Amino acid sequence: MTDPEKKLSEKQRSRGNFVGTSLFTTEGETIIKLKIxxxxxTLEIEPRVxxxxxLRETLGLTGSKKGCDHGQCGACTVLIDGQRVYSCLTLAIMxxxxxxxxxxxxxxxxxxHPVQTAFLENDGFQCGYCTPGQICAAVxxxxxxQNGSVSYVTSDLNNPPTLTSLSESEIKERMSGNLCRCGAYNGIVAAVQQTIEQTPVAEIENSQGG
Structure with a gap:
C-alpha cells in the first residue's frame, strides 16, 4: 500500500460524499482509483490535478517528465489504453x-522492452530528459x-504502411510530437528501425507493459 492509499482512513471516507464513481471530501479533493x-x-487529489x-507528485513515478507543461514537447508522454497521450494535458480524474x-x-x-534496448544500442538520447516520452511514443x-493508421506523409491513404514497409520519413513524422533538444533524432529513428527489424511481430504486439 502506498502512502497516498494509507491516507484514506475511515474517518476521511466517512466525511465525504460519492459523486459517480469518485468520492469528494470536504476539502474539495476526490478519491479515485487508477490502474497504472x-x-x-488509490489517490486523494483535487479534480484539477x-x-x-x-504520477510524479502523488505516486512518485517520476519517469514521465515535465518539460513545457503545455503539450508542446512530449516529455510527459504515457500510454492510455495503448494510445500515446500527453499526460500534462489530461486530468487524472478522467x-x-x-x-x-x-x-x-x-x-x-x-x-x-525491445524499444528501450534499441534506444540504448543506437544512442537514441543524450541528456535523457525527453527519453521516457520518446520511448513511450515509439511503442x-x-x-x-500495425492497426493501419496513416500519417501526414502517407502517400496512399487506402494503403497504409506496414511495419516492414515503414519509411524513415514516416517514422520522423510519427515521432514529431516528441522534441529532443539535444538533437538525438538520428539515433531515435534508428532505434525504431532496429525494433522493427529485430523484434518478432508477435512480441511487438504484446509488449505494452509487463
Missing part, C-alpha cells in the same frame, strides 16, 4: 477504468502502424 502499470492505485502531476502505462511499466522484470507508434 497493471496495479490499481493533471495525470502528470498525479482516467479511471483505463489502462495507464508509464515508462516504469514497459520492462518485464529485468528484461527491457505507441509501432502499435498504430
Amino acid at each position: 502499470n497493471g496495479q490499481l492505485k 493533471t495525470l502528470l502531476d498525479a 482516467q479511471e477504468d483505463k489502462e495507464i502505462t508509464t515508462i516504469e511499466g514497459l520492462a518485464t522484470g529485468d528484461n527491457l 505507441a507508434l509501432l502499435d498504430e502502424v
